[in-house]
Amino acid sequence: MHGFADWLAGTGFSRTIQSVSWVIPSLQSIHILMIGVVFVSVLMIALRVLGRMRADQPFEAVWRRFAPWMWTGLLVMAGTGLLLITAEPVREFTALSFWLKMLLLALGVTGTALYGRGLRSQARVATGQFSGGAKAASVLLIVLWLAVIFLGRAIAYDKEVWASFSLHA
Amino acid sequence: MDIPSIIHSIEASAPGEWLRTSVKALPIVESIHVLAAATVFGSVFIVDLRLLGLPDTRRPVTLVSREVLRLTWAAFCVAVLAGMLMFTANAHTYYGNTAFRLKMLALVAAGLNMAIFHAAGLRSVARWDQGAPVPLSGRLAGAIAIVLWVSVICLARWIGFTKGYDFKIPSDTHINFQF
Numbered sequence: 345m346h347g348f349a350d351w352l353a354g355t356g357f358s359r360t361i362q363s364v365s366w367v368i369p370s371l372q373s374i375h376i377l378m379i380g381v382v383f384v385s386v387l388m389i390a391l392r393v394l395g396r397m398r399a400d401q402p403f404e405a406v407w408r409r410f411a412p413w414m415w416t417g418l419l420v421m422a423g424t425g426l427l428l429i430t431a432e433p434v435r436e437f438t439a440l441s442f443w444l445k446m447l448l449l450a451l452g453v454t455g456t457a458l459y460g461r462g463l464r465s466q467a468r469v470a471t472g473q474f475s476g477g478a479k480a481a482s483v484l485l486i487v488l489w490l491a492v493i494f495l496g497r498a499i500a501y502d503k504e505v506w507a508s509f510s511l512h513a
Numbered sequence: 514m515d516i517p518s519i520i521h522s523i524e525a526s527a528p529g530e531w532l533r534t535s536v537k538a539l540p541i542v543e544s545i546h547v548l549a550a551a552t553v554f555g556s557v558f559i560v561d562l563r564l565l566g567l568p569d570t571r572r573p574v575t576l577v578s579r580e581v582l583r584l585t586w587a588a589f590c591v592a593v594l595a596g597m598l599m600f601t602a603n604a605h606t607y608y609g610n611t612a613f614r615l616k617m618l619a620l621v622a623a624g625l626n627m628a629i630f631h632a633a634g635l636r637s638v639a640r641w642d643q644g645a646p647v648p649l650s651g652r653l654a655g656a657i658a659i660v661l662w663v664s665v666i667c668l669a670r671w672i673g674f675t676k677g678y679d680f681k682i683p684s685d686t687h688i689n690f691q692f
Contacts, residue, residue: 369667369673376550377663377666380550381558384558397580493548498540501540
């Protein structure tokens with residue numbers, strides 16, 4: 345089966361599709377644009393908790409402004425991501441970065457949902473400064489999403505990044 | 514000095530050599546470039562949406578842009594630095610690439626759009642800063658900026674699919690096969 349896949353990928357027909365097709369670059373472009381929307385939305389929310397952005401606005405207002413963009417962006421990325429996996433399954437499934445990304449992605453989505461819920465209730469009770477735990481969680485959230493983004497790009501360079509740990513044969 | 518020889522000397526420079534021969538340098542530089550570029554788009558998008566009156570006109574335009582553009586400029590500087598390193602590694606393939614040239618044009622256009630808006634459109638901002646519809650010139654500047662930044666990102670992705678890889682060894686390189 346592997347031999348068949350290799351043979352198919354090497355045929356002139358397959359190469360032509362891969363070189364003239366605008367589908368994969370378009371999907372990747374949308375995916376990257378959405379990284380911008382999602383990452384900046386996360387930053388705006390997290391920086392608000394850290395007191396570095398929109399300190400004049402209540403947390404609830406900042407969350408309501410950016411959370412819908414964040415979730416919608418993530419949904420679009422799930423769509424383009426699934427299509428990209430379908431287009432190049434071997435590339436994705438044989439990359440350690442891909443599996444690590446999926447793991448951190450699951451953590452990121454759950455973590456962000458819990459974070460939003462926790463901070464909105466904390467903001468309702470206490471006015472002014474957030475707790476140290478809330479600030480630490482904000483930093484952690486930024487780092488977590490950064491890791492997801494970097495691992496996404498690293499899929500293209502699995503062997504260079506992971507050397508002997510790479511799943512590439 | 515003509516452009517081809519400038520391109521050649523950029524590519525033959527020590528940083529260019531290092532980026533091509535180091536296994537991990539380019540993937541890291543590229544990742545940073547993508548992240549920074551996405552951040553530029555995502556943050557400038559907030560200002561452009563506000564110019565279009567989205568999500569509402571309650572927050573002053575000047576405040577929205579002031580707080581967000583710090584992030585935009587920081588990310589832009591990182592993206593330019595990382596992009597220059599990527600260019601250095603394969604200068605002549607980038608230089609000859611149509612998507613790359615169009616991307617540079619779109620970047621210049623985005624800069625001009627912003628400069629014109631700042632010099633002309635923003636002068637009357639006191640009248641529409643908050644709670645009022647942004648005049649046509651401002652809405653237009655916002656819409657044009659969105660189109661141009663989306664183009665920049667798409668064209669950038671297109672470079673990766675069209676520039677190809679050049680394994681030609683420069684004529685002045687001496688290879689020593691002794692180990």
